[in-house]
Each structure stands twice: as structure tokens, then as C-alpha cells.
Amino acid sequence: MEIQVAAVGAENTNNKTMRELVERAIKYGFSHASLLDASTLTVRSEVRDMCRADKCQMYDKNWMCPPACNDLSDNASRVTEYKSGLIVQTTGILEDDFDYDSMMAANDRQQKLFASFRDELKAEYPKLLALGNGSCRICEACAYPDSPCRFPERAVSSMEAFGLVVSDVCTKNDLGYYYGPKTITYTGCFLLV
């Protein structure tokens, strides 16, 4: 089960197109959306240390995850090519802290909405950089490491794999990250222009 709450930052910009994008993301089905000021993004090596700790058990198992994905210095340089974008979230409501089914349902919803919204935005913003949550799940089994990525144009790294601290990005863009007990929130972002 997901909850729809708010569009953040839409009222704080004079840029009509960007303001409309936040509202569009909410209408699309995301629980929360916010403008993203690219100058707030900091690529941090500590995030890669967390990936190496392999709590998600995806380290060295996917082309879009470390150590196979882009070098952090390339990522840091890449974000300087952008001024703004969009953060999108799906929040799921849990029966309790162990409600794995609802966690997976909210994760699936975020990944599906994120992929289809990305396809829409890509037609309008050719420079688009999409950063999702979790490892790339386009293929049932990733081709890593034996063969090249099967869909390099569609494959997506997570914000964490890119070197971003998700809570930090949300906070700096006036967006929540934790929506209370018995909720879980998945976050992704699009750098657009």
C-alpha cells in the first residue's frame, strides 16, 4: 500500500516547466516529489565504502553497482553538467517492521514508475541522467561479469552506487526521507538540465 502526500518546492520556483514537472510526478503516481538543485549534490567516497560492506548483497554482482559502475571522480564531474532535476519517492505502509511483502510491493512500484517516467522524460530531456534505488533489475539475471550489459541505454545505477547519500540529497532539497513508523520510502532522482 502506498500513500500520496506532497509535491515539494513546486511553489518555490519561477520556472513554470520545472514546477509543472513536480506536479506531473505526483499525478504520475509517486508519493512525493521535489525539485532537485544539482548544486546540492556531493559525491562521497564513504558511500562506496558502505557498498563494499555488501549489506545489500549486490556488491560485485551487477554492471550498475560497484565496483563495475562509473568511477566516483567521473560522477562528481558529471553532476556539474546539470543545474536541476527532480526527486521522486514511493512510500509504502507496513503492517509491522517485518512486513517484507509490503516493502517489496513499494519497491516494485517505485521501480516500475521510475522506469516508465524515465522513458517519458528522456524524450523531453535528452541529457537526462536517471539514478534509481537498488541494483539494476532490467534482466532477470544480470550479465555481469561474463558478458557486457545487455541494455546500456536503459540500465540505471542507484543514487548510492553513484556516490550520493540519499537522506542528504532529500534534506538539502527540502524533501522528507522518513515518513514515520510503519512506513518505508524508496527514492530516485532525475538530473534533467
Ligand code: SF4
Ligand atoms: S540491463 Fe541487465 S545486464 Fe545491464 S546492468 Fe541491468 S540487469 Fe545487468
